[in-house]
Amino acid sequence: MFTLDAFSLNNLSIKLVFPETSHAQSLYNLIQQNRSELSRFLPWANEINAIQDELAFIKLMRSETAEYKKLALVILVNDQPAGMVDLHDIKLNHQSAEIGYWLGQKYQGKGIMTESVKRLVQISFSNLSLHRLNLLADHRNKASRAIAQRLKFDHVALLKDEVKYHGQFCDMDLYTVINSTN
Numbered sequence: 001m002f003t004l005d006a007f008s009l010n011n012l013s014i015k016l017v018f019p020e021t022s023h024a025q026s027l028y029n030l031i032q033q034n035r036s037e038l039s040r041f042l043p044w045a046n047e048i049n050a051i052q053d054e055l056a057f058i059k060l061m062r063s064e065t066a067e068y069k070k071l072a073l074v075i076l077v078n079d080q081p082a083g084m085v086d087l088h089d090i091k092l093n094h095q096s097a098e099i100g101y102w103l104g105q106k107y108q109g110k111g112i113m114t115e116s117v118k119r120l121v122q123i124s125f126s127n128l129s130l131h132r133l134n135l136l137a138d139h140r141n142k143a144s145r146a147i148a149q150r151l152k153f154d155h156v157a158l159l160k161d162e163v164k165y166h167g168q169f170c171d172m173d174l175y176t177v178i179n180s181t182n
Helices: 021-041 043-047 051-066 112-126 142-150
Strands: 003-009 012-017 071-077 080-091 096-103 132-138 154-165 168-178
Touching: 003 112, 012 112, 021 043, 021 051, 021 080, 051 071, 071 112, 080 112, 096 112, 112 132, 112 142, 132 142, 132 154, 142 168
Parallel strands: 096 132
Antiparallel strands: 003 012, 012 071, 071 080, 080 096, 132 168, 154 168
8 A cells, every 4th residue: 555645633543545446345335324415515426336336436546646637545544444635637737736535424523634635735736746726615515615714725716606416506616725836
């Protein structure tokens, strides 16, 4: 297992690791347990309906990471999968990407995702030489917006009717952070 970063937080051991097929069962179980909450803002949660779906997703993420299209990481809390954090829409020619994340409910409210996103930003700027990172959060998702705010991302815009899921258009808040060293 390749660990990109590791840290301690409130007596919890946190690791950001590349996804492995061995994580599939635990991630699938986590999605099953949190499906109603996850699917409110992340429609893909309703598309993971079997362990094979999660295995296919992990294989796709590994392939797209190898092609520099994505950087997907599993968040391990005390060596148990707790969620994921990623870079997607990586545009190396523009030195930009978008951040995405999800975390099981029992791990929320402990600062795990805020610190994980902070670490991903640091890796993006120092190791990948990215210049700008975007974060899109459903306007109704206060917890997700709070992460961007705590990390001092700039609120760029409220994008009206930006996405459509569950048959309705939803507003998204666009946050950005710029690497001031390049």
